[in-house]
Amino acid sequence: MSYELLTCDEMGRADRAAIAGGIAGSALMEAAGQAVAREVVAAFGPQPRRVVVLAGPGNNGGDGWVAARVLAEAGWPVDILSLVAVARLAGDARLAADRWTGRVLPLSQAEDRLKPTDSDAAAPVVIDALFGAGLARPVDGEAARLLSLVQVLDLPVVAVDVPSGVSGDDGQVRGMAVRAALTVSFFRAKPGHWLLPGRDLRGRLVIADIGIPPAVLRPIGPRIAINRPPLWQAALTAPAAGDHKYRRGHLVVAGGPPETAGAARLAAHAGLRAGAGLVTVACLSDAMSIFAGTDPAVMTRVVPTPEAFERMLQTRRVAAAVLGPGQGVDALTRDWVRRAIACLPALVLDADALTAFEDSAADLFSQIRAATARGARIVITPHDGEFGRLFPDLAADGGTRIERVRAAADRCGAVVVLKGADTVIAGPDDAGAPAHGRLAINGNAPARLATAGAGDVLAGIAGGLLAQGMAAFEAAAAAVWLHGAAARLLPRGMIAEDIAGMLPRVLQAVAPSDDDGLDALGFGLDGD
Numbered sequence: 001m002s003y004e005l006l007t008c009d010e011m012g013r014a015d016r017a018a019i020a021g022g023i024a025g026s027a028l029m030e031a032a033g034q035a036v037a038r039e040v041v042a043a044f045g046p047q048p049r050r051v052v053v054l055a056g057p058g059n060n061g062g063d064g065w066v067a068a069r070v071l072a073e074a075g076w077p078v079d080i081l082s083l084v085a086v087a088r089l090a091g092d093a094r095l096a097a098d099r100w101t102g103r104v105l106p107l108s109q110a111e112d113r114l115k116p117t118d119s120d121a122a123a124p125v126v127i128d129a130l131f132g133a134g135l136a137r138p139v140d141g142e143a144a145r146l147l148s149l150v151q152v153l154d155l156p157v158v159a160v161d162v163p164s165g166v167s168g169d170d171g172q173v174r175g176m177a178v179r180a181a182l183t184v185s186f187f188r189a190k191p192g193h194w195l196l197p198g199r200d201l202r203g204r205l206v207i208a209d210i211g212i213p214p215a216v217l218r219p220i221g222p223r224i225a226i227n228r229p230p231l232w233q234a235a236l237t238a239p240a241a242g243d244h245k246y247r248r249g250h251l252v253v254a255g256g257p258p259e260t261a262g263a264a265r266l267a268a269h270a271g272l273r274a275g276a277g278l279v280t281v282a283c284l285s286d287a288m289s290i291f292a293g294t295d296p297a298v299m300t301r302v303v304p305t306p307e308a309f310e311r312m313l314q315t316r317r318v319a320a321a322v323l324g325p326g327q328g329v330d331a332l333t334r335d336w337v338r339r340a341i342a343c344l345p346a347l348v349l350d351a352d353a354l355t356a357f358e359d360s361a362a363d364l365f366s367q368i369r370a371a372t373a374r375g376a377r378i379v380i381t382p383h384d385g386e387f388g389r390l391f392p393d394l395a396a397d398g399g400t401r402i403e404r405v406r407a408a409a410d411r412c413g414a415v416v417v418l419k420g421a422d423t424v425i426a427g428p429d430d431a432g433a434p435a436h437g438r439l440a441i442n443g444n445a446p447a448r449l450a451t452a453g454a455g456d457v458l459a460g461i462a463g464g465l466l467a468q469g470m471a472a473f474e475a476a477a478a479a480v481w482l483h484g485a486a487a488r489l490l491p492r493g494m495i496a497e498d499i500a501g502m503l504p505r506v507l508q509a510v511a512p513s514d515d516d517g518l519d520a521l522g523f524g525l526d527g528d
């Protein structure tokens, strides 16, 4: 199983390298089209069913012509609607079209042929081979008309490479796209298969081997990956015989005022579950009874002044801290954050610890940079709203989600976890920094995680992993995946408090260095 994701440009380079290495482009296209046909048969066969191929002007269309021929040879009734005349096709796509011996329907017959007829046992299957990696502008005109017909008729769609109109680079829809039941792509998946709305529109994803040798990736050096355990599994620490609780890592969670104390409680509990040896909530005296009276394994320490907080961080063998959940958007939070950054080896800044710097983001970033320069591991975990407060220019006009998170990590020097349904984790592109420009897209989080406090749990998990010494990028990516996996084990109706309780099962499953343990959870590594 491969975890790298290739941008359309990187995929093109892989393609060209394979061709330069002696594999004919037409052979790659043949393999791609055959894979599409094979998946159509597997999903909709074995009884032949009427198929309509929508073929575009480039190589994506070429794959469609090959699939059409292979299906027709297997006895499936196939029609082709081509966006351009065959005479206008070039290269491998032209070769593929020239091998088609059936009819090519004029676009004026599209509606007639797409509509289910009385003689159809089932609605026709549409192979969407209009545009793939070469999508250059919004889909409009005839292509949009064809896709609208498919959408209105609600036909089952198999997309070649990506649903036409979805950008392989960022999952955004340019113009229009229709939802596929199945997408067959080649060699490696693309970021657009995993970022919304592309992830939603692509349906089930099959990545077919079309004979491109993996060695072509070496000079390309892909830096985007789907967030899966092999990315960080080796960095998880297991309790060792000689451990005591301080050696496993002391995590401090900043506790806020009584009315929002639940957030820090969730984070503290999750930090313990993630494996911190001990967790202390630091708070003012008015909240002490709340923190002390709840989670028996979590300790509480009253720190009446910022100086007392700093002294505690310096004298209690603190390995990491989580600041922000329910802490309050005020000068006191800023003060605690500055002191924690200045003296701790590892830190998660979430929620209020980010919002409190809305008007002084540059100040926060310069402190983070100074700390990471001396080796501190810092993770920030904004949702889109918090991200917009710290990076208003990037949020307003920062390109794709990937580009935005990358630019944010470069600017602030921390590992950035941009939370959402398709959480993205990015490390800064500093030469020599351990995270050096790496980026992971998470795909395992169920929508039921959109519940109050889920983010506090995530911050606690990340803090617990940092406290055990994990590198920042690995800890952040692992936390996001473990959080999603834990939620997936819970039924609808789950609330934030339930998540940490599933961590033992999830951690047990990912502890081995192979993937076998994951099967025990009841969900495999494929698809999502």
Ligand SMILES: NC(=O)C1=CN([C@@H]2O[C@H](COP(=O)(O)OP(=O)(O)OC[C@H]3O[C@@H](n4cnc5c(N)ncnc54)[C@H](OP(=O)(O)O)[C@@H]3O)[C@@H](O)[C@H]2O)[C@@H](O)CC1
Pocket: 011, 012, 014, 015, 028, 029, 032, 056, 057, 058, 059, 060, 061, 062, 063, 130, 131, 132, 133, 134, 135, 136, 137, 138, 139, 140, 143, 160, 161, 162, 186, 187, 210
């Ligand atoms: N890489 C690999 O390893 C392999 C890749 N393979 C396949 O190749 C696909 C990439 O092929 P590709 O580069 O020819 O691009 P493709 O997606 O066909 O689009 C380009 C054409 O569409 C046109 N066009 C674009 N946008 C448009 C719009 N909105 N509205 C109208 N027209 C628009 C554009 O026109 P132009 O911009 O030139 O005017 C051009 O004619 C890839 O997705 C995969 O399926 C396989 O064969 C096996 C190996």
Ligand SMILES: Nc1ncnc2c1ncn2[C@@H]1O[C@H](COP(=O)(O)OP(=O)(O)O)[C@@H](O)[C@H]1O
Pocket: 383, 419, 420, 421, 422, 423, 445, 446, 447, 448, 449, 450, 451, 452, 453, 454, 455, 456, 457, 458, 483
């Ligand atoms: N639709 C969704 N699908 C999957 N995960 C989601 C979805 N919505 C939110 N999440 C996840 O739930 C958590 C919510 O965090 P956050 O926005 O900070 O909420 P809170 O402050 O209430 O804890 C994040 O980890 C986010 O990635």
Ligand SMILES: [K+]
Pocket: 060, 128, 129, 130, 131, 132, 159, 160, 161, 162, 163, 164
């Ligand atoms: K397509």
